[in-house]
Amino acid sequence: MPDRTIDLRSDTVTHPTPAMREAMYGAELGDDVYGEDPTVNRLEELSAERLGKEAAVMLLSGTMGNLVGILAQTRHGDEAIVGAHSHIFLNEAGGPAALGGVQLHTVPTQRGVMTPDAVEGALRDPRNLHHPRSTLVCIENTHNRDGGAAVPVQAMDTVADVAHRNGLRVHVDGARLFNAAVALDVPIARLVRGADTVQFCLSKGLGCPAGSLLVGDAAVIQEARRWRKMIGGGLRQSGIIAAAGVVALEQMVDRLAEDHRNAKRLAQGLNSIPGLVVDVDAVDTNIIMLDVDDQRVDPKSFVARLREQGVKIGSPYGPRIRLVTHYQVTSDDVDFTLRAAEHALDLVAA
Ligand code: TLP
Secondary structure: OOOOOEEOOOHHHOOOOHHHHHHHHOOOOOOHHHOOOHHHHHHHHHHHHHHOOOEEEEEOOHHHHHHHHHHOOOOOOEEEEEEOOOHHHHOOOOHHHHHHOOEEEEEOOEOOEOOHHHHHHHOOOOOOOOOOEEEEEEEEOOEOOOOOEOOOHHHHHHHHHHHHHOOOEEEEEEOOHHHHHHHHOOOHHHHOOOOOEEEEEOOOOOOOOOOEEEEEOHHHHHHHHHHHHHOOOOOOOOHHHHHHHHHHHHHOOOOHHHHHHHHHHHHHHHHOOOOEEEOHHHOOOOEEEEEEOOOOOOHHHHHHHHHHOOEEOOOOEOOEEEEEOOOOOOHHHHHHHHHHHHHHHHHHHO
16 A cells, blocks of 8 residues: 555545634534524625625535526526536536426537637527527636636626626536636636626635535525525534635635646646646646557556555546646645656556
8 A cells, every 4th residue: 555645636535624623613503594503604705705796605515506506597498508518517417407497508618718609609599489598608617627727807708798698697617716716816706797696616626525605696695595495405503514614715715826836837747758748838727637648558557557656636538637736735746646657657558
């Protein structure tokens, strides 16, 4: 067994920091279904304030935040426009269709960006009886499958303008929105100014054990609370979770820049190993997409050999493998990973 483990599979693997554990231990609690958990209330207020919106509601996960955000802004039979590689479309078990009767209409994205033409081209004609109603556009920022791409303000604004001009609302899947804001060096509230709802995760780069927030205007958040209750997400003394969230917002945001620096250095190092290819310029945040480009190397065996040395990376899809940095990955871990990758490649190619 290796004496060291470096887990680069995702930033979801992070454990709460000592400050979070302390805050959780000492959290002031109440029954949140009665709206009486002061710690949840504080986290919700803080989140709304940070994102420049009226209100927020805490949910268990990003998937629940996206689902409730979609359900609160659509009716059965409506259509939501989403990126073809979006997490909502690929990785949320068909929730909008199964639970909301919402059909997803996919459009291409380039580094997370949807063109206004693509969105306009996906709009249905409200006067045509054959068409579903287009009611929502969902933007993912950062974009996971597109390699953690930070979608710039202007691209966010443009899509929001097209949506609003046509009577649609805008939901942002901001599982890693703070990474985007830090990478783009833009105030987070500015980044989501055009959004009607935004979901962001506490349990990715921000290091919490669980939790997501959905923010928006007071009416939509009230509607989201109703949906949350219906799907069994109304929790009681959930200040235990919220306490970590407050610490995350206060202590874990600015340091994301360090994860981005580590990701960049890891990307550069991997790309300099013959047989491995990374588009280093495309590494905006904490996600690296690595391609194995050596006929002799089966990506699955490469991943397995790395794991034997204590380095866990994503499962390959085709030749492509994802690596994610986070606060539990140090600069020294980056050096160790690079040495291990070189060694693993030698073993597999031999
Ligand atoms: N993504 C996970 C996996 O599901 C792929 C990861 O390891 O990256 N939106 C985006 C953009 C996400 O990347 C994720 C999680 C979610 C939503 C869902 O969040 P959770 O896992 O909290 O339901």
